[in-house]
Amino acid sequence: MNPSRSEENENQANSSIIQYPVEKILHKRTKKGKVEYLLKWQGFNEFFNSWEPQKNLKCDKLIKNYAHKLKQNRSEENENQVGSSIIQYPIEKILHKRTKKGKVEYLLKWQGFNEFFNSWEPQKNLKCDKLIKNFEEKFKKMKKKNQPECQYSLRNSTKTSHESSNSKPPKK
Numbered sequence: 559m560n561p562s563r564s565e566e567n568e569n570q571a572n573s574s575i576i577q578y579p580v581e582k583i584l585h586k587r588t589k590k591g592k593v594e595y596l597l598k599w600q601g602f603n604e605f606f607n608s609w610e611p612q613k614n615l616k617c618d619k620l621i622k623n624y625a626h627k628l629k630q631n632r633s634e635e636n637e638n639q640v641g642s643s644i645i646q647y648p649i650e651k652i653l654h655k656r657t658k659k660g661k662v663e664y665l666l667k668w669q670g671f672n673e674f675f676n677s678w679e680p681q682k683n684l685k686c687d688k689l690i691k692n693f694e695e696k697f698k699k700m701k702k703k704n705q706p707e708c709q710y711s712l713r714n715s716t717k718t719s720h721e722s723s724n725s726k727p728p729k730k
Contacts, residue, residue, distance in 0.1 A: 583623075595612065649666050651693075652664045652667075664690070
């Protein structure tokens with residue numbers, strides 16, 4: 559076997575691999591003992607985010623920056639996660655609130671996932687006091703803003719149909 563020939567074949571094989579630039583690292587996990595990163599690809603929307611093994615990545619600077627950022631934000635990030643002893647997903651934001659069967663639930667947008675994965679979660683499962691507090695403040699303002707300044711309610715009346723047809727609606 560000719561060594562220069564095998565090097566040439568290897569270089570051709572490597573040059574046929576398409577490389578896409580990584581915009582940012584969204585999350586990290588270990589699967590079957592191997593580290594993987596959830597990547598946001600430059601020029602592509604969230605739908606194309608994907609988990610990639612660390613060995614396939616050539617973005618050491620992004621990985622180091624992500625690790626550093628993770629260490630700095632660890633306490634804050636732990637606060638913004640759904641409580642589970644197995645898997646915890648970071649919450650990007652709270653979108654809405656409802657009460658179902660007397661229990662408060664929040665519609666959540668999950669970090670690194672598109673809107674298709676938004677879900678209603680019971681308040682008791684959430685460990686994100688700051689996010690809830692901020693959302694509640696905005697939610698109260700929104701409710702006040704959407705309240706009409708004046709309300710007019712129709713009441714049962716004892717007037718005859720002739721009298722009621724001559725009545726005028728209230729002036730604004």
